[in-house]
Amino acid sequence: MEQNKFEKMYLMQTVQKTIVILRAFTKEQPKLSLTELNKKTGIGLSSLQRFVATLVYEGFLIRDERTKHYQLGLSLIHLGKLVEEESSIITIAQPILQQLNQITNESISMSIIDGNERRCIMNVESNYALSARNHVGDTSPLYAGASAKSLLAFLPQEEIDEYLNKVSLQRVTENTVVDREKLIQELQRVREQQYIFTRAERIVGACSFSTAIISNGRPIASIAIIIPEARFDEGQFDTLRDLILQAKFDIEKQLNK
Structure with a gap:
């Protein structure tokens, strides 16, 4: 028990030191030498060298071989862009998805790619007692279910192949x-028709319509209507498809203003 406690403390200190290093860079001092980092962070030189070498390897710092100075790397730009996009898409999408929920009375969700998985970041509850839904924080493989496949389908082909x-x-x-x-054939159809419909592919007893939200040529989120199979009416297919696609277009239009 004491060993686990020690390990957790060590891991927390490691993360904290990494954050201290990254925060040492400012607008006024965008480039720092190892000696300057040592003075600003108080981290010993031998430990600091290991931290910095790791951050350079992972793309969070760049080392200028001529001046021996370090600066923040492109990986941070990528992460910052993801935060910016996700924050704006939640603000834009929420009223549109709430309206979709009011029209259909079904559960409406929004998901993003998180590593090699799909993660739900928003859910608007069904107005019915019997419902099927995603829970915020839930994850699933990118190859299983409508919300996941609509994201996977719009990644560049080389990223799909790599996955x-x-x-x-x-x-x-x-x-x-x-x-x-x-x-692969199914993902191609998703790209062609802009949406996907699945039946009990990830959740037994649930049907889903999903489509991807595209920004700068990449899928930044997917939205879905999730319906219990027991209530799904084939006669509603075209209407539900059109509703999810209209929500997609409305969100993308506001994102690209």
Whole structure:
């Protein structure tokens, strides 16, 4: 027990020191030498060298070989852009998704790519007692379910290939597509028609319509209407498809203003 406590303290201190190093860079001092970092952070030179070498390797710092100075790296720009996009998309999408919920009375969710998974970041509850839904924070493989596949489909092909090369396609339900060629063909159809409909592919007893929100050529989120199979009416298919696509277009229009 004491060993675990020690390890947690060590990990926290490591993260804190990393943050201190990154925060040492300012608008007034965008470039710092190792000696200057040592003075600003108070971290010993031997430890500081290891921290800095790791941050350079991961792209969070850049080292100028001529001057031996360091500056913040492009990985931070990427992360900052993700935060900016996610914050703005939540603000823009929330009223549109709430309106979609009022029209359909069904659960409406929004998800993003988190590493190799889909993560739900917003859910508007169904007005029915019987409902199917995503919970905020829930994750799933990018190859399983409408919300995930609509994100995967719009990644650049090389990123799709890279993902499929390292992931093991396993069934979540009996309807999960685990044949790589069939999955690739399905992703192509999603790109062509701009939406996907799945039935009990990730959640038994649930149907989903989903589409991706595209910004600067990349999928930054997906939105979905989630309906219990017991209540799904095939006669509503076209209406629900049109509603999810209209919500997509409305969100993208505001994002690109």
